[in-house]
Amino acid sequence: MIVIYHKKNKVVEVKNGEENVVFSGHNIAKTLFELALTFPDKLIAWCHYDLKSNLNIAEFSFIFHHNKIMASYNPFEKEYLSNAIGYVEESPFIKINKKVSYPTWQMSSNVGGIQASVLAALKHQINAINNFDYFLNSLAKLAMPNGVLCYSEPTLLKDFLDTEKKQRSSDFVLFRFVKQHYKTRWTFLLFLNLFLYERRIAFLPLFFSMFYSKRKLKNDSIIEAIQVESKKEVISNGTxxxxxxxxxxxxxxxxxxxxxxxxxxxxxxxxxxxxxxxxxxxxxxxxxxxxxxxxxxxxxxxxxxxxxxxxxxxxxxxxxxxxxxxxxxxxxxxxxxxxxxxxxxxxxxxxxxxxxxxxxxxxxxxxxxxxxxxxxxxxxxxxxxxxxxxxxxxxxxxxxxxxxxxxxxxxxxxxxxxxxxxxxxxLKAPMGGFRTKPVLEWHKDLIPPKPSPTIMLYKILHVRKEQINGYKTILFFKFYKAQTIKNPIRYFSSFKKQWKQSQYWANELKTKA
The missing domain is CATH 3.90.550.10 (Spore Coat Polysaccharide Biosynthesis Protein SpsA; Chain A)
Incomplete structure (x- = not known):
């Protein structure tokens, strides 16, 4: 395993076991790619210099048990990208459970690792920019749908005490990330949601994000060619x-x-x-x-x-x-x-x-x-x-x-x-003839809840408030086309009441559990 130690966004030391490895520059991302070509069969890891004594090297072979795993860990409370990323993504990869190995593209520069074969495959697909946190999040966001399995992994560190809160990125970085990794309309929805739910007008971040082009892998099947053979035994008798x-x-x-x-x-x-x-x-x-x-x-x-x-x-x-x-x-x-x-x-x-x-x-x-x-x-x-x-x-x-x-x-x-x-x-077969549609408590309401209370319950239980609010905005626009009230002011009033009813019944279900 090769370990890059860095500080203040610059490489300060590279180790191959106990041996020092010569590196050509301070750009961490470029060093990752260079090491991947020099040591094609190695795991390439990174660690903030201040966490060197906390690096849990003994666990690395278990964590990276096959060639398509990328893992990192941010021991601090706040992620690099702010929680506002939830306004544009509904997936379960946003709200990270830091107590367990958890799937997410949100990577951290604090500690992590990736196989050299993956880096070599992506070398000409992703720019090695100076901002290492942005580079890692971008790499994972692009590679995860194409077969790189990405995790927040707490066992990368040992004996860590959270003594400080690492500063997160600015709105400028957030808008840039959204513009480069999502459809352009999400950038405008982010702007709208920040105004609606946080009363912030992020005009300059929105404006400057327009100068960035969308990132995508030039060859989206390149990860597929990397061979996988896990060292983890999960089958005993196979019944x-x-x-x-x-x-x-x-x-x-x-x-x-x-x-x-x-x-x-x-x-x-x-x-x-x-x-x-x-x-x-x-x-x-x-x-x-x-x-x-x-x-x-x-x-x-x-x-x-x-x-x-x-x-x-x-x-x-x-x-x-x-x-x-x-x-x-x-x-x-x-x-x-x-x-x-x-x-x-x-x-x-x-x-x-x-x-x-x-x-x-x-x-x-x-x-x-x-x-x-x-x-x-x-x-x-x-x-x-x-x-x-x-x-x-x-x-x-x-x-x-x-x-x-x-x-x-x-x-x-x-x-x-x-x-x-x-x-x-x-086959999506027709329902059986003796099925009856259940009458649920909210079916009797004069104001029908929107969305379904069970959908609202899922979101209350499992996603961030920003994700709930982002979903609310999208539902507002989508539902407008389907319902009969075309007066925008009346519709807005009706929608708020239906949303409130959904929240009420979701909390009732939660209370009765």
Whole structure:
């Protein structure tokens, strides 16, 4: 491992173990690229000189367990870019949980590392500017969607006491970053949101940001060529159980079971939770006992409806090392489970998701990357995590339970990796004939809440206030086209009341939990 020690945004020392390495200049980013070419098989790390004694070198081989990992850690309260970045990005990568390994493109100059092979691939794609924090955030923001797995990693440091607060970047840097890494309209939305919610007029930062051009990788597939073979062992016996909640889709579920029966890598158990709200109803799944299956089917029949409840019942029955969260209207080929385990082993991960397209949909996300979403019908997780996470019944019959489950995983230090070549077809089958639309408490309100209270609840639980306010602004403009009130003043008044109602019911759900 090569370590660059820096201070005041300049290289002061480079070490290869105990040996000093000669460097040609003080620009940290340029030195990174130079070292990557000189030591192509090494991990290239950086550390602020004041944190040299806190560098936890013993953990580096565990943290960087394959070639596509970039990790850093900011031990201070404030990130380099201000929280106002939340006005332009809704993703889970903004609000960082610093207690665990957490996926984010927000990198820090305090301490971190990246493989030389990644740097070599990106050398002619990203400018090696003098501002090292900006360089790191820009590199991660561009490379993360294309396959570099980026983390805030607290174990990079040891015995650290937070004795000071590092100064964050200015509005000028923030606007420049937004202009260079997002669509131009987000720069104007940032300006608007700062005025609406912070009463700040950032005219000069907006003006000067217009002189910067958008950054993008010239070759967005270059990361794909880097080989990955994780040193982390996440598979012991390799057994897997499948869970499937179902309601009124007898034939579709049968097709799913047939697909599972043809797998070249067979599951041990398939847990089916069948729901039927009719009080005297019985199971319609006669083929469970009527046919021979190459796995054990555990069948639970309940009159209580609700996806969260059904999935939790099924997860409680899982006995194998891994679990596939499946749905009753999926289709997939015979190699799905085999290919899943191949990729789990290769990347050393405990949660993955697959491509999940409907008929005639075109795949646009084509690189392995850190997913910003979690799907309860196309994901695989290590069953050891089930002691820590479950589907939150606050979201029952609403929206957001999948996203909430994903955030529970991330806050336990488990990243969700998307594999585009693992494919599950989602038929999006019609709802079963005996389904009834639940009447929720807010359905009786004279002022209907906007957005759905469960969506508001998710945001209250998991994102920054700036992200909530940024979402509010976008929803205001989007909803204006869809509703009947065209007078802007009346619409604004109505929207505020609906937003307030949504907040009220979200907090009611939170209180009743």
């Amino acid at each position: 897997i159980d499948i869970i499937i909640p179902t309601i009124g889709r007898k034939q579709y579920l049968y097709d799913v079971l047939k697909d599972l029966s043809k797998q070249t890598y067979l599951p041990i158990n398939v847990v089916i939770v069948e729901q039927n709200p009719l009080p005297y109803s019985i199971s319609e799944l006669d083929y469970i006992l009527g046919e021979n299956w190459p796995f054990v089917i555990k069948h639970i029949f309940t009159h209580q409806t609700g996806a969260c409840n059904a999935r939790n019942l099924a997860l409680a029955e899982v006995k194998s090392e891994w679990v596939f969260l499946n749905d009753d209207d999926n289709r997939f080929d015979e190699n799905l489970l085999k290919d899943v385990f191949t990729n789990i082993k290769k990347y050393g991960v405990k949660a993955i998701s697959t491509s999940y397209l409907q008929l005639n949909e075109i795949k646009t996300d084509i690189f392995i990357n850190q997913s910003s979403i979690f799907g309860s019908g196309n994901s695989f997780i290590h069953s050891g995590l089930l002691q820590k996470v479950k589907f939150n019944k606050m979201f029952e019959f609403g929206y957001g339970e999948d996203s909430d489950f994903g955030m529970q995983l991330r806050n336990e230090g488990v990243d969700i990796i998307y594999f585009p070549k693992l494919e599950i077809l989602h």
